[in-house]
Every structure is written in C-alpha cells, then in structure tokens.
Amino acid sequence: GQQLNQSPQSMFIQEGEDVSMNCTSSSIFNTWLWYKQDPGEGPVLLIALYKAGELTSNGRLTAQFGITRKDSFLNISASIPSDVGIYFCAGQLNRGSTLGRLYFGRGTQLTVWP
Amino acid sequence: GAVVSQHPSRVICKSGTSVKIECRSLDFQATTMFWYRQFPKQSLMLMATSNEGSKATYEQGVEKDKFLINHASLTLSTLTVTSAHPEDSSFYICSARNPRGPGTEAFFGQGTRLTVV
Numbered sequence: 001g002q003q004l005n006q007s008p009q010s011m012f013i014q015e016g017e018d019v020s021m022n023c024t025s026s027s028i029f030n031t032w033l034w035y036k037q038d039p040g041e042g043p044v045l046l047i048a049l050y051k052a053g054e055l056t057s058n059g060r061l062t063a064q065f066g067i068t069r070k071d072s073f074l075n076i077s078a079s080i081p082s083d084v085g086i087y088f089c090a091g092q093l094n095r096g097s098t099l100g101r102l103y104f105g106r107g108t109q110l111t112v113w114p
Numbered sequence: 115g116a117v118v119s120q121h122p123s124r125v126i127c128k129s130g131t132s133v134k135i136e137c138r139s140l141d142f143q144a145t146t147m148f149w150y151r152q153f154p155k156q157s158l159m160l161m162a163t164s165n166e167g168s169k170a171t172y173e174q175g176v177e178k179d180k181f182l183i184n185h186a187s188l189t190l191s192t193l194t195v196t197s198a199h200p201e202d203s204s205f206y207i208c209s210a211r212n213p214r215g216p217g218t219e220a221f222f223g224q225g226t227r228l229t230v231v
Contacts, residue, residue, distance in 0.1 A: 033219050042120070042207045042222035043158070088157065092219070100146055100211035100220050104157045 003027075006089050006105025013079055014113050021087060021108040022073040029091030032065050032072035033102065037086045046087075047074070079112050086110070117141050118210050120223025127198055127230055135193045135226045137164075137208030143188035144210035148220065149181075152205040164191040198230040 006023045013019060023032070031050055035043035047058050049065035049072060056063055062075045076083055089105040117140040127133050137147055145166045150158040162183055163171040170183035180202075182194040191210075195202050205227050209220040 031219065035222075040123075040205075040225065040227065042118075042209075042225040045219055045221065048219045100209075101148060101160065101163065102158075102209070102220060106157045109155075 004089060004091060004103055004105040006108060008108055009106065010109040010111070012111045012113070015079060015081060017079055019076040019079055019083070019110060020073060021089075022071065023089030023091075023105045024071040025091055025103075026070070027091075028069040029093060029103075030069070031092040032063070033090040033092060034061075034063050034072070034074045035088045035090060037088060037107075039085075043088060076110075079110075081112050081114055084110055084112050118208065118221045118223045120208055120226055122226060123224055124227045125229070127228070129199055129230055130197055132194055132196045133198055133228060135195075135206055135208075135228075137191045137193070137210070137223050139189045139210045139212070142210075142212040142214065144191075145188060145213060147185060147191040147208055147210045149183065149191075149193050150207045150209065152207060152225075154205075158207060161193075166191075195228065198228070200230045203228055203230045 004025050033048050034046045036046050037043045047056050047063040052069045053067050054065040060077045086107045086109050088107045090102040119138045119140050121136045147164040149161045151161050152158045160173050161176045164183045164185040166185045172178045185191040205225050207225040208223045211220045
C-alpha cells in the first residue's frame with residue numbers, strides 16, 4: 001500500500017507560536033487532505049488540496065500541495081489551546097474503484113501550553 | 115460539509131457476542147462508504163470498502179467473516195463484529211464521500227469505541 005511519512009510525530013509548543021508539519025509519500029496523489037482528530041472523535045476535515053502547487057488557507061491554517069504531488073505541509077499560525085489534538089495528512093488517488101479511499105500519515109500530536 | 119453519523123459512540127460487550135455499528139450519511143447518498151479501525155495513538159487503518167448493493171471489498175488481512183459489512187441502502191452501511199474477543203477492542207470509524215459534492219474528500223463519522231470484556 002501507499003506509505004505516507006508524517007513528521008514530526010509530536011510537538012509541544014507555547015500558545016501564540018506557529019506550527020509546521022509535513023507529509024511525504026513515495027507515490028503521487030491527486031488530492032491531499034489534512035484532518036484533525038480530538039480524543040474519542042472521528043477526524044474532521046481542515047483543508048483539502050486538489051492541484052499541485054495549490055496553497056490554501058482556512059483561518060489560521062495554511063496548507064500546500066507539493067509540486068511533485070508527493071508531499072504537503074500544514075502550517076498553524078498563532079496557536080491557541082484548542083488547537084490541541086492529532087493532525088493527520090491523507091492522500092487520495094481519485095480514480096476508479098479507489099475514489100474516496102484515503103491513505104493516512106501516522107499523525108502529529110500537538111500540545112499547546114498556555 | 116457533508117454529515118456522517120455513526121452509532122453507537124460507545125459499546126461494551128461480552129466476549130463471544132456480536133456487535134453492530136451503523137454509519138449513516140445524513141444529507142447525501144453515498145454509494146461507497148469506508149470502514150477504518152484505529153488503535154490508541156496510531157493512525158487509521160482501512161478495513162474495507164462498503165459498496166451499496168454489492169459485496170464489500172476487504173483489505174488484506176481483514177477477516178470478512180469476522181467483520182460483516184452490509185450496505186443495503188444509499189445512506190446506511192453497517193459493520194458487525196461477530197463473536198467479538200478482547201483483541202477486537204478498538205475505535206472503529208466510518209467515512210463517506212458525497213458523489214455530488216464540490217470536492218472528492220471523504221467525511222467521517224464520530225467513531226465507535228468498542229470494548230470487549
């Protein structure tokens with residue numbers, strides 16, 4: 001199966017700091033997605049990227065779809081305590097029978113100290 | 115975004131019994147739903163793809179007789195964990211994609227925490 005390498009595995013930052021995490025893949029994806037998961041909940045979609053080179057923002061979040069289509073990063077600016085959670089990158093192939101199937105990174109556990 | 119509802123959110127069952135988990139798309143019709151399993155502090159692992167009106171497609175290593183999937187309507191897929199054992203305890207999550215939505219991304223249910231005692 002597709003292997004996604006997500007880093008860092010965990011981050012401990014102070015409120016107000018900026019955060020950056022990234023994902024790389026050995027294979028090309030047509031769509032890159034970033035999700036956030038709170039304890040005991042399902043993942044919630046943060047940003048979806050559909051074109052190589054695309055840079056998209058959602059409030060304090062910014063994500064980019066790498067030119068090679070094998071990587072993506074997520075930045076969070078001016079972190080706040082409610083940003084705590086696990087962030088997952090996911091790649092999607094968008095073709096035929098695999099449409100909608102996601103390949104996940106291992107997640108980045110973010111801890112924000114007040 | 116599209117709404118996917120999963121029920122129950124938590125279930126505790128005795129070893130040897132079966133448990134059914136429901137996944138519903140509330141505001142769209144989903145011909146395909148996905149079932150994932152997640153162990154503590156780990157990523158989501160795809161178990162199977164649920165196809166409306168046909169057999170589910172299971173990932174390698176997932177026992178289809180153990181994890182029965184039924185996708186009888188365009189808004190409902192069910193996962194039944196048969197003869198559950200403690201090692202089946204996990205967080206099960208479904209997702210669905212809105213084929214008529216502006217994007218191709220999948221939306222997730224709230225997850226079901228299964229504990230087998």
